[in-house]
Amino acid sequence: MDLIDHYLNAVAAQLPQGERDDIVAELRDLILSRFEAKEEELGRALTDAEREAILREIGHPLVVAGRYRKGAQSLIGPELFPWWLFAVKAGLMLMVAIQVIVAVIHIVTASSDVGQAISQAINGVIEGGLFIIGAATVAGALFEHYGYRPGFMTSWRVKDLPVYNLSDPDRWSETLQGRTGQATSGQAARSSSGVWRAQSLKGRWPGGEAVFSIIALLFFMSWWSGLWSVSGLDSIAITDGRAQVFASPIWQANFVPIMLLAIGQLWIETIRLFRPQWVRFRAGLEVIASGVALAIVWTIFQYGHWFTLTEKGASVRIAGDWALLDFDRLRAMSDSARDLIGAGSTLSLILTWVGVAVMISLVFSIGRHLWRVVRG
Template sequence: MTLLDQYLKAVAAQLPKDARDDIVAELRDMILTRFEAKEEELGRPLTDGEQEAILREVGHPLAVAGRYHTGANHLIGPELYPYFLFAVKIGLAALIVITLLASAIQVLVGELSLSEGIGHAFSNIVSGGITLIGFAAIAGFIIERQPEKPKFLREWRVKDLHLFEFAAFDTEALERSFKEGQKGKSMSVTMGFKSSSPAANALGAAMGLTVLLLWWTGVLPIADLRPGAGSWVMDGIDYGAILTSIVEVAFWPILAYLAARIGLELFRAWRPGARRVAALGQLTLALVRLGGLLWLWSYSPLSPVIHVDSMQALIDGARRMADGHFSLATLLTLIGLFMMIETVGNILGSAWRLATPARAETAKA
């Protein structure tokens, strides 16, 4: 077998069967023409080394076969890449917040020293980030090879183009604020993150919720704070045991809730104009979330720790924290109350959007 035959055989192995013979014949003619031209120039037959040099000029068999490939020749194409990058940014941001919070709790309860907490946080951010980017790349790979591109790529709208400005540092606004400060005017410094579109917000929420879902299922073991792990005692309260008890009861309901939230956010990104359908989904999930928070407040293993009988008791606890007497129980109580207030606000807002005629919403938008 000649060098040319070996080369063409390697190329043919990478080509689609229906076009293989025609492409190989075309390549053979082209390469033989090069061989003949070089032989005429030298006045003698080519050596194996000279033939191999010409074959290298033609290109590696994988690269040559790729030129004839009719499908996607890239992992994530230029159309999908901004969405991939956006999802990765949101996912990494959520990962960093959760990891730092988990490490801070472990340091507070004395499970880790400060230096160990920093080391664990850095290690988990790196390993978790690689995992997230891998998941995003797999999703992009699958989407890129669908026979029909997703609707958000085919039927994009001008008002959704803020997606490509997400996390772009607004230097003009910062410079303008600085000049106003020099002139003695009130200096309102915006840290420069431009607002994004409803579709972008929905994609970002879906990515952040995916990070929570992966953490909850243990795929992202963030600082050993995944459900059911460890024993964290503070002020005589074993929060690790409480978390384990909660997980035994609520693991699957929370998993289903997170999956439903992710599905709703993806629907919002896919159909940003379907406001009333999205509002119905948001209202339903907000009611479910409120029920879960009420269970956590009144009936869960955490209830004896966070439940307060009067507003005065809550105010007294907040004052002690303001005076420097940190209490994780009081902090969790405040967080639980704020989450309930925020959830009630979501319920009212979703109910209003659901009751508002679609025409009025469109006019507002």
């Protein structure tokens, strides 16, 4: 078998079975004509090295076969590549945000030391990042191969574009640092009358807060439903060791309302991310959500008994009422004993003040969002 046969066999192996014979015959004629022309030029027969040089000029068998292959010629073409890049960048940034939150939870709850939490976060980013890149590549390759284009690629709207800030590292940095950022260059905004005017839209990216709220809500919902637990929350340290913490029946009674409230708040944050221009509608939903939250907190507060501490057969209730709203008791809180009774009294006082503060905050939240409903 000579060089031509080796070359043509390599090309044929990359072609569909039904088209091989015609393409190979065409290539054989092309190669032989090139050989004959070179032999006439040199006035002698070609050596194997010279024949191989001509074959290299024609092209590698994989490249030559690709010229005859129908359909997509690349895994992800230039039209889909920007979408692939956005999906990878946004996915990686979300993955980093999730791993950072998980690491902070582990560190704060002392379920992992700092080194272990950081190591787990890095491993999570690497594994999750590889999955995101692989999934985006597979989806892009399928879209490219079948010529499929989802509706969000062809029927997009300008008001949906803020979601693409998810792939901007500067916006994430501004959100984390609480800085205001430049939304536009400010010198190329044109009014409807055709007069050029300077426009500088400054403000913190609202999508960043929505993303973090969504992540936090998903973590809360998974914890509240029992999919995962945080070690250290079921006991507290006292003088004689650790006391076990048991929730009172009021929490089980409000399990469904709290879960539904979290789902509703997740929907609101999703609207804030994808439809930031729906200010009045979102504010109206916030009024409802804050009202429901206020009713739940009021019910739990009025029940009075929230938790029970037990240690060596003894138990004490963590409970509160309006009588504990005493500044003298609050100032004397640091003098409380560290035994079971002292821990119960201290936690009762703290949770009473926290409950009242939350209710006051929700009342102001209702007022603030009602104002947004009116003003937009």
